[in-house]
Amino acid sequence: DGGITQSPKYLFRKEGQNVTLSCEQNLNHDAMYWYRQDPGQGLRLIYYSQIVNDFQKGDIAEGYSVSREKKESFPLTVTSAQKNPTAFYLCASGGTGATEAFFGQGTRLTVV
Amino acid sequence: DQQVKQNSPSLSVQEGRISILNCDYTNSMFDYFLWYKKYPAEGPTFLISISSIKDKNEDGRFTVFLNKSAKHLSLHIVPSQPGDSAVYFCAASSLYNFNKFYFGSGTKLNVKP
Numbered sequence: 001d002g003g004i005t006q007s008p009k010y011l012f013r014k015e016g017q018n019v020t021l022s023c024e025q026n027l028n029h030d031a032m033y034w035y036r037q038d039p040g041q042g043l044r045l046i047y048y049s050q051i052v053n054d055f056q057k058g059d060i061a062e063g064y065s066v067s068r069e070k071k072e073s074f075p076l077t078v079t080s081a082q083k084n085p086t087a088f089y090l091c092a093s094g095g096t097g098a099t100e101a102f103f104g105q106g107t108r109l110t111v112v
Numbered sequence: 113d114q115q116v117k118q119n120s121p122s123l124s125v126q127e128g129r130i131s132i133l134n135c136d137y138t139n140s141m142f143d144y145f146l147w148y149k150k151y152p153a154e155g156p157t158f159l160i161s162i163s164s165i166k167d168k169n170e171d172g173r174f175t176v177f178l179n180k181s182a183k184h185l186s187l188h189i190v191p192s193q194p195g196d197s198a199v200y201f202c203a204a205s206s207l208y209n210f211n212k213f214y215f216g217s218g219t220k221l222n223v224k225p
Contacts, residue, residue, distance in 0.1 A: 043215040103155030
């Protein structure tokens with residue numbers, strides 16, 4: 001089955017700990033993205049990558065880091081520097097050009 | 113500052129009637145627009161898109177209209193069904209900065225049986 005997989009679906013972490021969210025796609029897409037959704041707000045872009053070994057900051061990159069060592073994988077690390085990490089995180093992938101982005105099921109991160 | 117805005121956080125419609133969801137944008141460089149549907153605790157799924165060279169695109173019960181001069185787009189759902197109840201996001205991108213999608217804050221549609 002072709003698709004984009006995020007894991008885990010729910011994640012709890014203590015304040016001050018780094019945590020890494022997984023995102024894998026087998027759609028052979030070049031571009032991958034991380035978005036964050038907060039209640040009453042749209043999807044805000046954290047980081048995006050258009051090709052392997054290259055990524056760009058989105059609008060709210062502070063406190064986050066990413067890597068793109070493989071085409072299929074784009075993990076997101078939420079560091080202790082992120083002031084409000086509790087949110088719903090969505091990973092997406094897309095083909096070249098301004099085509100639609102395909103989303104994973106999301107990871108709900110709760111920091112206590 | 114949000115470049116894509118959905119000013120109605122919620123909309124309630126009777127089953128069988130038309131649902132009209134609106135979206136405004138500020139960046140005149142945007143030339144590709146999309147609508148996504150999202151259920152709680154799930155990722156958004158792509159619904160329909162429109163390029164700036166068109167002013168209308170239809171797919172079954174869903175039609176998107178684009179008014180470039182007003183920087184406004186709308187999604188019409190006819191007839192509305194209870195299964196359409198979800199949050200709808202509009203998104204925009206530009207070929208000059210392709211693959212970077214900007215999303216609105218979403219409109220929660222409730223279709224009453």
